[in-house]
Amino acid sequence: MTHSELLDYCMKKPGAEQSEHRDWQAAQIKVGDVMFAMVHDADQRPAVSLKTSPELAELLRQEHKDVFPSAQLNKAHWSTVYLDGKLPDSQLYYLVDASYQQVVGQLPEQIRQQLAF
Numbered sequence: 600m601t602h603s604e605l606l607d608y609c610m611k612k613p614g615a616e617q618s619e620h621r622d623w624q625a626a627q628i629k630v631g632d633v634m635f636a637m638v639h640d641a642d643q644r645p646a647v648s649l650k651t652s653p654e655l656a657e658l659l660r661q662e663h664k665d666v667f668p669s670a671q672l673n674k675a676h677w678s679t680v681y682l683d684g685k686l687p688d689s690q691l692y693y694l695v696d697a698s699y700q701q702v703v704g705q706l707p708e709q710i711r712q713q714l715a716f
Contacts, residue, residue, distance in 0.1 A: 600682040600691055602626075602638050602645050608692060609636050612699050613714040623671055631710045635702040636695060641670070645682040647691070648672055649698040659694075 609615055609628040612635075618627050625639035625648075637648040648669040651659070656678045659666040665684030668674035680686060680694065703711060 600645075600688050602682070605636075605647055605682060605691070605695070606638055609638070609695060609699075614710075615699075630699065630702055630714070631706040633702045633706065635698045637669075637672070641679050641681065644684075646679050647682060647695070648677050648679045649694050650676050650701055651678055651694070651697060652676070652701070655697075 606617065606626060606628070610617060612628075612630060614630045616629050618629065619625070620627050620637070623637070623639060625637045627634050628636040628638070635650055639646055639648070648671075653675045656668075656676065659678055659680075660668070663680075663684075663686055665681040665686050666678050669677035669679045680691060682691070703714065706714075
């Protein structure tokens with residue numbers, strides 16, 4: 600998977616907005632002004648950082664060498680995944696969906712209603 604393919608998928612989410620984080624040379628994808636994905640390079644490889652529960656993060660890191668704690672973000676909740684690794688695209692899409700849902704679930708009710716949830 601490429602950066603542009605992942606960005607396209609993220610931007611199809613209701614309320615998704617993209618901004619650049621210049622210090623990290625990354626594209627941040629937010630909903631309700633809260634980030635759910637950060638698309639960037641890690642070790643000169645295409646990658647995405649996604650929010651998960653601490654339990655899922657630990658499980659993914661144990662089972663997949665292409666998943667590891669995010670360098671710039673809270674390591675308990677954020678994992679970085681190589682886009683060119685062995686994790687199937689379907690699982691990457693699932694993780695994006697889960698990250699998005701986790702963030703949306705924490706937004707105020709009024710904002711969730713505007714997103715058609």
